[in-house]
Amino acid sequence: xxxxxxxxxxxxxxxxxxxxxxxxxxxxxTALYWYRQSLGQGPEFLIYFQGTGAADDSGLPNDRFFAVxxxxxxxxxxxxxxxxxDSAVYLCASSLNLPGQGTSTQYFGPGTRLxxx
Amino acid sequence: ILNVEQSxxxxxxQEGDSTNFTCSFPSSNFYALHWYRWETAxxxxxxxxxxxxxxxxxxxxxxxxxxxxxxxxxxxxKGSQxxDSATYLCASSGNQFYFGTxxxxxxxx
Numbered sequence: 001x002x003x004x005x006x007x008x009x010x011x012x013x014x015x016x017x018x019x020x021x022x023x024x025x026x027x028x029x030t031a032l033y034w035y036r037q038s039l040g041q042g043p044e045f046l047i048y049f050q051g052t053g054a055a056d057d058s059g060l061p062n063d064r065f066f067a068v069x070x071x072x073x074x075x076x077x078x079x080x081x082x083x084x085x086d087s088a089v090y091l092c093a094s095s096l097n098l099p100g101q102g103t104s105t106q107y108f109g110p111g112t113r114l115x116x117x
Numbered sequence: 118i119l120n121v122e123q124s125x126x127x128x129x130x131q132e133g134d135s136t137n138f139t140c141s142f143p144s145s146n147f148y149a150l151h152w153y154r155w156e157t158a159x160x161x162x163x164x165x166x167x168x169x170x171x172x173x174x175x176x177x178x179x180x181x182x183x184x185x186x187x188x189x190x191x192x193x194x195k196g197s198q199x200x201d202s203a204t205y206l207c208a209s210s211g212n213q214f215y216f217g218t219x220x221x222x223x224x225x226x
Contacts, residue, residue, distance in 0.1 A: 004160070033214065042121075042206060042216040043161075056213060091161075104149065104210055108160040 002026070004109035006092050012115045013082055021077040021112045025094030031055075032075050033106060034067055035091040043091055049075060050098055082116045089113050121209050123217035130197050131225050137193045138220040140207030144188040152181055152192055153206040155219070161206060164192075197224045 005024045013019050025032050031050055035043035045059040049069045057067070064082075069075040079086055093106035121142045130136045142150065149168045153161040165174040167183040167190065174181050178195045194201055204219040 035216075040218070042123075042218040045213055045215070048213070093161075105151065105163045105166050106208075106214065107163065108153075110158075110160045 004092055004094055004107050006090075006109035006112050008112060009110065010113045010115075012117065014117050015082060015084060017082050017116075019079050019082055019114065021079075021090050021092075021114070023075045023077070023092030023094075023109060025073060025075070025092070026096075026107055027073070029094035029096050029107075031095045031098050031104070032069060033093045033095075034075070034077050035093065037089045037091055037111070046077070055098070079114075082114075084116050087114055087116045121207060121215045121217040123205075123207055123220050125220060126218065127221040127223070129223045129225060132197060132199060134197050135193065135195045136197055136222070137191050138205065138222075140190045140192070140217055142188050142190075142207075142209040142215075144185055146211035147185060147188075147209060149210045150183055150185075150190050151208040151210060151214070152190070153208070154203045155206055156203045164205075192220075194222075197222075199224045199226050 007022045033048040034046040037043045047057040047067050051072045052069055064080045067077045089111040091111045093108045095104050095106045097104045124139050149166050151166050152164040154164050155161040165181045170185040172183040180193045183190045202224045204221045206219045208214045208216045
């Protein structure tokens with residue numbers, strides 16, 4: 001079946017601009033996660049959704065970052081007033097179960113590489 | 118925040134050599150330990166999920182063990198091949214997923 005998809009694959013923007021990154025999870029997966037991966041680092045947790053609601057947004061670095069999942073499937077990560085330090089690969093993952101339930105294996109999308117000039 | 122640590126950071130081995138690397142994690146609030154393989158320009162791919170102390174999983178030439186009491190997991194690759202070259206990530210899941218920084222493996226033909 002179809003895996004997790006993310007669009008765009010690459011995004012180049014200028015400092016101060018607004019960007020939206022989209023994630024289409026695997027159909028039927030309850031949980032959806034956003035991560036940010038900077039060079040030489042492992043994926044850094046940003047936020048995860050249980051259905052439509054953000055179950056944990058403690059990883060969002062500041063109030064310029066916001067994410068939604070209005071119908072419990074597709075999610076959009078929104079970044080306002082982008083800064084050069086926001087440049088990274090943004091990964092999305094989905095899982096059938098929530099953390100701590102079942103095996104909760106995450107299936108990752110290919111990521112969106114964001115470059116802020 | 119849980120500190121999940123992986124070592125070594127990078128590794129170069131000759132084709133045919135066997136190798137292993139380590140993931141250490143805090144044992145508090147632990148539910149499962151996950152290993153992922155991440156090839157350049159691809160998505161991380163799930164290899165193993167382990168929950169019980171003493172668990173061992175195997176997939177072809179790759180295997181993993183889990184010690185929840187001391188908080189570590191080993192990933193073993195037997196007879197490394199160039200196609201095994203990738204970054205191997207581990208993650209501990211409890212209420213959240215916490216990833217290590219990965220071990221970058223390069224297998225030299």
